[in-house]
Amino acid sequence: MSASLELLKQFQCFGGTVGFYRHDSVACNSPMRFAIYQPPQARSQPVPVLYWLSGLTCSEENFIVKAGAQRLAAEYGLAIVAPDTSPRDTGISGEDDDWDLGSGAGFYVDATQTPWDAHYQMYRYVTEELPQLVADRFPILPEKQGISGHSMGGHGALICALKNPDRYRSVSAFAPICAPTRCQWGEKAFSHYLGGDRTAWKAYDASELVLNAKYDRPILIDQGTADKFLEDRQLLPEVFQEACKSAGQPLTLRMQDGYDHSYYFIATFIADHIRHHAAALCG
Numbered sequence: 001m002s003a004s005l006e007l008l009k010q011f012q013c014f015g016g017t018v019g020f021y022r023h024d025s026v027a028c029n030s031p032m033r034f035a036i037y038q039p040p041q042a043r044s045q046p047v048p049v050l051y052w053l054s055g056l057t058c059s060e061e062n063f064i065v066k067a068g069a070q071r072l073a074a075e076y077g078l079a080i081v082a083p084d085t086s087p088r089d090t091g092i093s094g095e096d097d098d099w100d101l102g103s104g105a106g107f108y109v110d111a112t113q114t115p116w117d118a119h120y121q122m123y124r125y126v127t128e129e130l131p132q133l134v135a136d137r138f139p140i141l142p143e144k145q146g147i148s149g150h151s152m153g154g155h156g157a158l159i160c161a162l163k164n165p166d167r168y169r170s171v172s173a174f175a176p177i178c179a180p181t182r183c184q185w186g187e188k189a190f191s192h193y194l195g196g197d198r199t200a201w202k203a204y205d206a207s208e209l210v211l212n213a214k215y216d217r218p219i220l221i222d223q224g225t226a227d228k229f230l231e232d233r234q235l236l237p238e239v240f241q242e243a244c245k246s247a248g249q250p251l252t253l254r255m256q257d258g259y260d261h262s263y264y265f266i267a268t269f270i271a272d273h274i275r276h277h278a279a280a281l282c283g
């Protein structure tokens with residue numbers, strides 16, 4: 001239980017509130033921060049909840065400040081929870097040295113390798129500890145939960161849903177890292193967090209998981225064609241598309257002409273994603 005929950009700042013937004021919180025995480029053995037948007041409907045009744053997982057270098061603020069999701073969330077009566085992307089200031093040597101490893105780059109896996117395993121338990125944090133805390137402390141409906149995210153967090157959303165089809169009624173992603181065991185970002189993170197045995201990595205690779213997952217609901221992915229990380233072969237949406245095809249997993253992959261990897265891209269299509277989740281969670 002996170003008895004330590006502390007409100008850091010709060011803002012009124014589209015008739016609801018955006019709150020930024022800190023608490024002592026058991027999973028990560030360190031303080032963690034998250035943001036929550038509570039729509040106006042939450043004042044009178046519990047509401048469905050959408051989890052948003054952000055990408056490399058992000059904190060709990062990026063999505064809330066830049067995506068413009070709150071207007072639609074207020075319309076549909078959807079709460080949004082956006083956790084930080086890693087533990088911070090843990091004292092692990094080199095934690096802040098690289099933008100794609102350590103701080104801001106938890107990759108939503110449970111590290112098994114020292115020194116990371118002492119704190120970097122982001123999968124357990126986002127799938128278990130944080131949802132339990134949110135259900136205990138906020139007026140949400142824990143059985144009506146969806147998940148989305150961007151890039152590293154888009155992949156995080158896919159693996160959380162594919163590994164827990166009973167817990168996430170809806171999933172979508174923007175420019176997700178679709179096959180982390182086959183790209184440089186994933187290879188770097190997984191070798192540090194999970195060790196050298198590549199077979200262990202498959203438990204956190206969406207393109208592997210989907211082959212055996214029983215997620216029978218539709219997945220929505222938007223990917224910009226002018227995304228430099230697409231060109232750098234960090235994202236590999238075609239690998240996930242092929243895996244979905246062979247597994248019979250319903251997938252809508254929209255290649256959005258001329259859009260890059262930024263939050264301008266996310267802001268452009270966020271309404272479609274909120275509607276995708278609201279169709280499964282609201283009403």
Ligand SMILES: N[C@@H](CCC(=O)N[C@@H](CSC=O)C(=O)NCC(=O)O)C(=O)O
Nearest residue numbers: 055056057058062099150151152153263
């Ligand atoms: N520092 C990097 C770029 C980092 C970056 O683009 N981060 C993305 C997520 S990338 C995949 O997980 C992001 O969301 N940034 C935050 C933002 O508000 O845009 C570089 O120099 O290339």
